[in-house]
Amino acid sequence: MTTLTGIGSTPLSGVGIARWYRPEADLTLPAHPNPSEVDADAELSRFEAARDDAREAIRQARDRTAERVGEDEAAVFDAHEGFLDDPELVGDIEAAIEDGTVAEHAVNDRFAAAVEQFEALDGRMAERADDLRDVRDRLLRALLNVDGLSDLGDLPDGTVVVAERLTPSDTAELDPDAVAGIATAAGGRTAHAAIIARSLSIPAVVGIGESLHQVTDGDDLLVDGSDGRVVIDPDPAERAAAEADETAAITEHVATTDGRPVEVAANVGSEAELAPAADRGADGIGLFRTEFLFLDREAPPSEDEQYDAVTAALSAFPDDRVVVRTLDVGGDKQVPYLDLPSETNPFLGRRGIRLSLDEHRDLFEMQLRALLRAAAHEHGDGLAVMFPLVSRLEEVDAALEAVESAAADLAAAGVDHAVPELGAMVETPAAVFLADHLAARLDFLSIGTNDLTQYVMAADRENDGVAAYHDPLHPAVLRAIDRTASAAAETDAWVGMCGEMAGDPALTELLVGLGLDELSMSAVTVPAVKSRVREVDTVAARALAEEALACETRAAVRDVLDIDAA
């Protein structure tokens, strides 16, 4: 058994038979002929025909991706078409052909220069170099009459695709039912190929580097996308753990071995994510981000549009709760028509409820009207509404008054409405310290661990220099979670968690032990967490939580939880 490490890209595990994909091996270029023997006109026609073939293939990939994955992911192929028809690239390649270079070499040389130029720039641009390679390979395949992609779409069941790198086209070609995992030497989490793999729910570890070459065709391979590991010849215990991860959706509600129910819900940021979340067996939505309704447009959505979006979510989960977060913009989230201030320290500036109670009061009131109307909709009794970035009780009181006044306005106008469950997000240390008062005033609290960790540890989420601080397993963050959950336990309010931490099955026992009633996460991790909840005993979980809370360091916490040091 050999373990290789990389970057976990799709947080799922799979076991299968390794198969190297080496598209470049098929693309051996012919020797350079003597320039005087090159028929430039014939080569120009070949290049033109190859571009036509590639354009056709790119459009097919675009349509297939739009249908199977989504319009956003398909957009990368528009960029590919842009590169294919780029006047600089095409002009330079045609000029090289006229100077006596055969089409294959002209294409290869010019794209090599472009790839080099992009890779010399920062990370994001280096990822775009994959797009250039993708277009180059399509052209070379057409010129060399190699049908390279067809076999990726027709792999035997249980194949783990191993490759130096996968292009977005390669990834979109994969059949998620047949492919057990992806392991690549190159690539990052935000590369288009990685995003497409996540959307297809294919376990993936990328950026493994040179060590991936220890894998040979036919090896048993485990891809653990949660921990960023690839295991060659995994032992039975490893295999069993990975296979448990492949658990099919558990549609019913789950409880611990001693019968304590834990809601396992999904975080959803667009209407397109509703059906996949339901398919994965989510018990409703623990965080419905309303920002998608406001982004990428020139004016705010109407009250009716917001009502429609919320009732669509309620209809997708007729028997479960849907927790809607009111508009959470400001700071780093730009919405041009809202005219947000430019601040030197946006994470400590005007964002969330601060804007909603002040300069965006009108938007807040409109949103509340839409929500109160939705609460009177067919499945409206499942609606819950929470306010982001609360740090003062005055904010909660003002928000509750705004809800009352929206209800009074609707009543006066004779419009059907109801008041949903109301809650606050606990993301600031201030909210942690005030959790007892918050829980007394509200129906629920939801801990947003990404921001809470950032604020408790005073460490910017986006700053790699303080990445080690940005871990919710620091004792200070665990104590903040414990304090919040304990305060809620003294009242009738329930307490949930939405944030990356909630979706890590390795932490489920700890979170149950800390007293969380609800865990909300990316839909893809719902089955694994549900299956884990069923194995947890609340008494043992509480003992584990006590032990973790007593730890002095993050390393000690990881040790208690039996998690390898990051």
Add this chain to the structure above:
Amino acid sequence: MERTVTVVPEAGLHARPASKLVQTANRFDADVSIGRADDGDDGLVRADSMLAVSGLNVSNGESVRVVAEGTDAEAALDAVCELLTSPVDNGESE
């Protein structure tokens, strides 16, 4: 004729906004070029080239200068600047 605008799309001049810009520049007879406002004439590249536009590596919030020359220069400038200053991603529609 030219104009200087601040780039609004969140992705900057990458991915979809870049392909939209290139498609738009291609629709006009005018020669359209684009560059960082601070880089002067040397920083201008042709706006109808995906390679050149994405190679600029321009992020959201940066100031860019758009220059158009030719019969429909004004219309080309309008269309390109509209794209650069609009948060809307038109998706399928042109």
